[in-house]
Structure formats: C-alpha cells, structure tokens
Amino acid sequence: xxxxxxxxxxxxxxxxxxxxxxxxxxxIEFHIENKxxxxxxxxxxxxxxxxxxxxxxxxxxxVVNKVANRIPVIAGTGANSTSEAIAxxxxxxxxxxxxxxxxxxxxxxxTQEGLYRHYKAIAESVPVPLIPYNVxxxxxxxxxxxxxxxxxxxxxIVAVKEAIGDLKRIKKLVDICGDKINILSGDDFTAMEALLxxxxxxxxxxxxxxxxxxxxxxxxxxxxxxxxxxxxxKKIAGLHKDLFLESNPIPTKWALYKMxxxxxxxxxxxxxxxxxxxxxxxxxxxxxxV
Numbered sequence: 001x002x003x004x005x006x007x008x009x010x011x012x013x014x015x016x017x018x019x020x021x022x023x024x025x026x027x028i029e030f031h032i033e034n035k036x037x038x039x040x041x042x043x044x045x046x047x048x049x050x051x052x053x054x055x056x057x058x059x060x061x062x063v064v065n066k067v068a069n070r071i072p073v074i075a076g077t078g079a080n081s082t083s084e085a086i087a088x089x090x091x092x093x094x095x096x097x098x099x100x101x102x103x104x105x106x107x108x109x110x111t112q113e114g115l116y117r118h119y120k121a122i123a124e125s126v127p128v129p130l131i132p133y134n135v136x137x138x139x140x141x142x143x144x145x146x147x148x149x150x151x152x153x154x155x156x157i158v159a160v161k162e163a164i165g166d167l168k169r170i171k172k173l174v175d176i177c178g179d180k181i182n183i184l185s186g187d188d189f190t191a192m193e194a195l196l197x198x199x200x201x202x203x204x205x206x207x208x209x210x211x212x213x214x215x216x217x218x219x220x221x222x223x224x225x226x227x228x229x230x231x232x233x234k235k236i237a238g239l240h241k242d243l244f245l246e247s248n249p250i251p252t253k254w255a256l257y258k259m260x261x262x263x264x265x266x267x268x269x270x271x272x273x274x275x276x277x278x279x280x281x282x283x284x285x286x287x288x289x290v
Contacts, residue, residue: 001072001098001129001158001182002038002072002074002098002099002129002131002158002184002200003037003200003201004037004038004200004201004218004219004222005035005036005037005038005201005202005204005207005215005217006037006038006039006040006072006074006201006202006203006207007031007036007039007040007203007204007207007208007211008043008044008046008076008203008204008205008207008208009027009028009031009039009040009043009045009046009208010027010045010046010208010249010253010256010262011041011042011046011059012024012256012261012262012263013262013263013265014263014265015265016265017265017267018265019055019058019059020262020263021062023261023262023263024059024062024066026261027256028063028066028067030211032067032070032071034211035212035215036207036214036215037071037072037201037215037218038071038072038073038074038098039063039071039073039074040074040075040101041059041063041073041076042056042075042076042077043076043101043103043203044103044138044248045205045248045252046059046249047249047266047267047270048078050267050269050270057091060073060075060091060092060097063075064096064097072098073096073097073098073099074098074099074100074101074203075088075092075095075097075099075100075101076100077089077091077100077101077102078102078103078105078133079105080105080106081105082105082118082121085102085105085118085122086121086122086125086126089122089125089126089130090125090126093126093127093128097128099128099131099158099159100131101131101133101161101203102119102122102131102133103133103135103139104118104133104136104139104141105118105139105141106138106140106141107139109140109141110141112143112144112147115132115141115143116147116150119132119151120154123154123156124154127156128156130157130158131158131159131160131184132148132151132157132161133160133161133163133186133203134160134161134162134163134164134186135161135164136164137163142164143160145169145176148160148173148176148181149177151181152176152177152180152181158181159181159184159201160173160181160183160184161184161185161186161203162185162186162194163185163187164187165187165189165190167190167193167194167197170190170193170194170197170198170199171197174198174199182201183198183199183200184199184200184201184202185201185202186202186203187202188202188204188205188206188239188240189240191204191218191221191240192221195221195222196221196224196226196229199222200222201218202218205244205249206236206239206240206243208243208249208252208255208256209252209255209256209259209288210236210239210288210289210290213235213236213288213289216228216232217229217232217233220232235287235288236287236288238283238284238287238288239284239288241284242280242281242284243281245273245277246273246274246277247270249266250266250270251277251281253265253273254272254281255281255285255290258282258285259285259290
C-alpha cells in the first residue's frame with residue numbers, strides 16, 4: 001500500500017511561529033511535481049511536539065484537501081498516551097487520510113507487552129491503515145522484531161517504520177513480515193541498502209529538499225537495480241548527513257527557506273540553524289542540484 005519516497009514534510013511557519021498555510025500549499029505542489037510518493041504531515045520533521053491538537057487537526061485536514069487523492073497522505077498521530085493516540089488517529093481517519101504513522105510512546109518507556117497492547121488498541125479503535133514507528137534515539141523505547149511479529153495478526157497494521165539504522169534489524173524484519181507488513185526505513189543514510197534488502201520505502205527527511213532524486217533512488221532500489229540506485233543516492237548522500245548537523249528539522253527548514261519554499265519560522269525550543277553550518281549544507285544542496 002505505501003511504498004517509495006514518503007516525505008515527512010516540514011511544517012511551514014511564519015516568523016512568529018504561526019502556521020503558514022500559503023507556503024504549505026506551495027510545498028505540497030512542489031512534492032507532487034517532483035514525484036514524491038506520499039506526504040507525511042505532522043511527524044517529527046513537522047514539529048509535532050510543539051503543535052497543539054487544534055493545529056494538528058487543521059494541518060491534517062488541509063493536507064488531505066490540498067492533495068486531493070493525487071498521492072497518499074499518511075498523518076502522524078502518535079502519542080505517549082494510548083487514549084491520545086487513538087483520538088488523533090480517529091480525527092485523521094475521519095478527515096480522509098490514507099494511513100496513520102504512530103511513533104512508539106516516548107519518555108514513559110513501555111514494555112514490549114505495553115507496546116503490543118498500545119498498537120492493538122489503536123488498530124481496533126480506528127479502521128485505518130496503521131504504521132507503527134520505531135525510533136529509539138528519540139523515544140528511549142525500542143520496539144523489537146518479536147513484538148512486530150505479533151502485529152501480523154492485526155489486519156490494519158500494514159507497515160512498520162524502522163529508524164534504528166541497523167541493516168541487520170531491517171533484514172530480520174523483512175524475513176519476519178514477508179509480504180504481510182511492509183518494512184519502511186526511517187533512516188535516510190541507510191535507506192538505499194534497506195530497500196535493496198527488501199524494504200518497500202522510506203519515510204524521509206532528505207526528500208524534503210531533493211524529492212526527485214529521493215523518488216528515483218527508491219524506485220531503483222525497490223526494483224533491485226543497485227547500480228542506478230547508487231547513482232542517485234550519491235547525489236543526495238551529503239544531505240542524508242548534513243540535514244542532521246543540528247536537531248531535525250532545524251537544517252531542513254533552513255534549506256527549504258534558502259530554496260524559497262518556506263519562510264524562516266520555527267518554534268522554540270528549536271532555534272534557527274547555526275551560521276557555522278551553512279556552508280557545509282549549501283555544498284550538499286548544490287550536489288543534490290537544489
């Protein structure tokens with residue numbers, strides 16, 4: 001259902017931190033023109049941690065209406081409270097999203113049994129295609145392959161986003177899930193290899209800046225064409241690293257601003273991209289032809 005380059009899209013903001021829907025409109029058209037395979041609003045890159053519930057719902061509805069079924073929309077609806085995650089997922093489903101991305105509960109460090117019950121409760125409460133998302137570097141919670149295996153019996157868990165950056169983990173998940181649950185990379189730096197191992201796509205940060213080459217790399221890697229995938233990945237390899245010179249999405253929003261796609265707004269506690277890193281990121285942007 002969900003394959004290819006799925007962009008965890010940044011949330012455009014005015015200088016005062018308010019949501020800039022005019023730039024968001026242009027950003028969506030930019031991605032559709034450059035063959036992005038799906039839009040993922042209000043995830044980590046979309047500054048979900050500082051967006052309140054009202055804004056969250058407004059953004060999801062706006063993106064669904066703007067995309068108008070041209071590509072899939074996968075809304076970020078995760079929370080560290082199961083009831084809150086269900087509420088956000090219900091709203092997104094009613095707004096018409098194609099799927100929901102739900103990060104593992106953060107800070108409270110649930111057990112593997114707790115993770116299973118968390119996702120089971122969401123899936124049973126909302127009949128939407130659901131993608132659990134494992135990113136222990138941010139959540140201090142690692143969803144193990146043994147837990148993912150239990151999801152095979154839950155019909156509307158259709159994919160898992162794995163951002164641990166460990167290719168052995170990717171291979172194990174692909175072997176466990178087969179064709180029943182798609183494995184999606186959440187780590188741009190290892191994404192090409194993950195897809196060559198049998199992953200079906202990547203929920204990407206790099207795709208914000210270089211959507212065309214991210215799409216082409218994913219397509220080639222999914223089709224098993226290593227040579228062509230490497231050719232495209234070489235162009236964007238610098239972005240895979242340099243978009244994390246500071247916490248995501250700080251460098252991403254600065255790059256989009258330099259490209260003339262959004263204004264410079266970002267919300268505290270995130271700050272503007274440090275000037276000492278500008279030249280390095282600009283070189284990677286030039287290599288990616290943006």
